[in-house]
Amino acid sequence: MPVKVAVNGSGTIGKRIVDSVLLNKDFKLVGVAKYKPDYQAYLMIEKGIPVFVPRDRAGEFINSGIEPSGYIDYLFEEADLIYDASPGGKGVLNKKIYEKHGKPVVFQGGEDPEIAEISYSTFCNYSDAINKKNVRVVSCNTTGMLRLLCILEKEYGVKKALAVIIRRAADPKEDNRGPVNSILLDPPEIPSHHGVDARTVAPWLNITSAAVVVPTTLMHMQFIEVELKSPVKKDEVLEVLGRYRRFLLIDSARTGIDSTSKLMELARDAGRMRGDIYENSVFIDTVKIEDTRLYLFQGIHQESIVIPENMDVAYAILGLEHDQYRVVEKTDSLLGVGSLEKLIKTSRHRLKGENHE
Structure with missing residues (x-):
């Protein structure tokens, strides 16, 4: 029987989780919790996705032409697994509701680490998440760092690392955020929270x-500097990363792809839903090795x-699969992770001939 999944929220992450669950034959989407009758609610109804609402706001939805499938508490009771994709900081309030229903929950990186039994990144601690009740998937930047560093730790050992992160100001729909014409220290001190958060997953990481x-x-x-425990060569590192679909290795000199805007254009042209890039986008021209020291830029x-x-963590929480590599293979195939790498390799000559000015 498929695992019955509920998603609480339909923002940037929530709507993508919904789409991924709908693709997965091992899962069944019970419904999505919505709190206001916005365009996302209309779209979900149009797609046939069950929408569940708070009892005290059901009339507001109905008056807006949206017929809910039921109340939110029914949704949580019906599910085997709940994804909390609510705005950052709301998860801690929702947790009290989830506990009443006794269901396992996946929280997101916008919540404090204390909300869950463990913070999670697949290549670092998949086995630690098996049969847990509450797991927090770390944020986008932390996920990108940990994918790289945990693989390097496995292959070579990591002494210490430095990550300098040039962050986007807002997601595309967030027109109320800035800065507009500035480079803002975030935070105005060192370290930022990203490295601290990474250690909640990988305590060994300096x-x-x-x-x-x-x-x-x-x-x-991200600009990443890593001091490894043993000397390496550039080709060796690229060969290691190339084994994983979740790394997109970009040869800027051959393809002309040397910016985030060109990366996004590639994903859109390739037909990725919403232009999504699930992979760490490593610019191989920036990969530099000095004995045991590795430098590179990667887009996130x-x-x-x-x-x-x-997607991976659901298999661990529910005890469906103990082998992380089988889970990664399933997830990557489901989402088409790695397909951009194939496109780049087969299109290098065409891309090189284009005008990239």
């Missing part, structure tokens, strides 16, 4: 992070990079 916000909505960019699409981990 990492310092710093971040600034810039006026773009497209993606984050904040809207979608955590979606694979959100």
Whole structure:
């Protein structure tokens, strides 16, 4: 029998979780919790997705032409697993409701680590999430860092790392956020929360992070410096990362893809839903090795990079699969993770001939 899944919220992450659940034959979407009759609610009704609402707001939905499938408490009671995709900070309030229903919950990185039994990233601690009741999938930037660093730890050992994060100011729909014409220290101190958060998943990790916000909505960019425990060569590192679909290795010199805007254009042209990029976008021209020290830039699409981990963790929480690599293979195939890498490799000559000015 498919696992019955409820999603609380339909924002940037919630709507993507909904789409992923609908693709997965192992899951059945029971419904989505909505709190106001906005365009997302209309779209879900049009798609045949059951919408559940608070009891005291049902009339507001009905008056707006949206017929709810029921009340939110019914939704949570019916589900085997709940995804909390509410705005950051709301999860801690929702947790009290979930506990009444006794259902396992996946929280998102906008919540404090204390909300869950563990914070999670697949390549770091999949086995630790098996049969847990509450798990927090870490944020987009932390997910991108941990994918890279936990693989490097497995292959070579990591002594310490530095991450400098150039953050997007807002998601595309968030027209009330800034800065508009500035580079903002975020926070105005070192370290930023990203490295601290990474250690909630990988306590062994000696990492310092710093971040600034810039006026773009497209993606984050990370500069990563890693001191490894043994000397490596560039080709070796690229070969290791190339084994994983969740790394998109971009040869800027050959393809002309040297910016976040071109990456997003690639994803849209390739037919990715919403132009999503689930992979760490590693610019291989920036990969530099000095003995045991590794440097690189990687792009992080904040809207979608955590979606694979959100799918993986359900198999762990529910005890459906103990082998993380089988789960990763299933999730990657389901979402088409890795397909952009194939497109780039087969299109290099065409892309090189285009005008990229």
